[in-house]
Amino acid sequence: MSTKVVVLGAGYAGAGAIPRLEEELGSDAELTWVSDTDYHFVLHESHRIIRDESVKNKISIPVHDIKSPSTEFVQGEVVDVDTDEREVVLDGDRTVDYDYVLVALGSDTAFYGIDGMAENALTLKNRDDAVQIHNEVQQAAQEATREDPAQVVIGGAGLSGIQSAGEVAEFRDKHNAPIEVYLVEALETIFPPGDAEIQGTLRHHLEKADVNILTNDPIVEATEEEIKFDERDPLGYDVFLWAGGVTGPDALEDVEVENQHNRLEVGQDFQTEDERVFCIGDSAVIDQPGEHPAPPTAQAAWQAADVVGENIANAIQGRPLKRWTYEDHGTLISVGETAIAHEVEIAGMDLPVRTFNSAPAKVLKKGAAARWIAKITDWQRAFDAWDVL
CATH class of the missing domain: 3.50.50.60 (FAD/NAD(P)-binding domain)
Known part of the structure; x- marks a missing residue:
């Protein structure tokens, strides 16, 4: 009987993990992708919609353009993960069974108890x-x-x-x-x-x-x-x-593994205390060398998604799991049409100027988003989105 692997969420972590899992698992497992939307949204460019609503069409990518036909897609809102029964509970009293589950549900906004x-x-x-x-x-x-x-x-x-x-x-x-x-x-x-x-x-x-x-x-x-x-x-x-902060999604509140504010605690291998439950992205507090966990950023989710597929395949086969260490490749921020780059690496090398703006920074910022889109789909789609990134 095939091993059932379920991925929850179509954000950076989930959308990035799906192609890698397909590659690693092949036909040895049944892969199911669950999300409340039938598209991946390039969230770190969402602010562009504030100026021009039409941008949404360029940064929304249908899940069927990311996954292979052999991966089943189920649209629904996750309300719980029952680790005893090994099932994901969806809205409408639906359930999806798993042998291994990758939680990549992103985050909710933290309001810090501020009145109103x-x-x-x-x-x-x-x-x-x-x-x-x-x-x-x-x-x-x-x-x-x-x-x-x-x-x-x-x-x-x-x-x-x-x-x-x-x-x-x-x-x-x-x-x-x-x-x-x-x-x-x-x-x-x-x-x-x-x-x-x-x-x-x-x-x-x-x-x-x-x-x-x-x-x-x-x-x-x-x-x-x-x-x-x-x-x-x-x-x-x-x-x-x-836009004051993040917390874990309500769906993870009652999951019976260690968590911090609905974010599941995992080791550098992305495995929770339940060996069948993995977690990456904003839903996870990922242990790292030193005092601080990996940051809840798109950059960290992109990197983790590259490794978690291999680790789930290793877990299924009883092989040792890889340990992941976050690498900060710098910061790219836009202020309207202006972009600012800070401590950016290219091909693993630091640039001679720590902070700069204007055309080079704008190209770097566009390039980062375009590379992501191309990675989960193709370069044609990335080129089509270039003018709004």
Whole structure:
């Protein structure tokens, strides 16, 4: 009887793992791919939709263009993983049996217990979210005047927040719209994971784009009309996007393996304490040398997806599992039409300039997304998406 391998999720981790699993498993296993959407969405370019809704068509890739015909696809929302029965529970009381399961369900937005945040803030975790933000920014602009401009507020000045603020500014400039853009960060600096050099560069480009930056004061409450701070006066808004952090999906809350805030704890081999359950991507807390786990980033998911397929095949055959170590290849961030590159490697070599922008950085950022699309499909599709990346 064939071994049943089930992959949960069509994000970077799941979509990247499917071709590798097909290659590693061949005809020795039955492979099933489960996702609540029938497409893979290039999430790190989702902010582009805020400016232009049509971008969604170029960065949504049907699952049937990624998987082989022999891989079964099941569309449904995962609500639980029952490790005792070895079955995935879907909406509608459906179940999918497994011998081995790869959990790659991504993450949800973390609201940190801030009053009213979950009820009143928009989030940017999928294609529908991006379209909703675009529509609300567009509507707010249509209803605003020069004397009473629309206020668009982005909470959280990490990668997603910065790129979203840049796209709202581009929308404003493209349409000559009466919009004021605010980027709010609880900590003293924007882009907290970065060093002073990249933080300063990003601030310069955001301010050049007329984005108002408010730092060093946390949001303590969000109502339908304004956000309240610990110290400064409340800030009214017409559109409020919260991009302040990630937590694991609710579907993993009751899974009986060690977890942190619904993110499953795994070793460097991606195996949980249940040898039949593997996990990568934002759903996982992946052990690494040193004090910190692998970061919940697209770059980390891409790398892990290359290894996990081989490890699941090794587990089935009783062979030793590979240990994976995350390699940081640098940071690529867009602020509207401008791209900033920081500590980027090319072919394993550091570039002579640590931080730069303009055309070379833009080509690198486009190239990273194009390579990903080509990797899971083909270069023609990547070329077709180039103009919107």
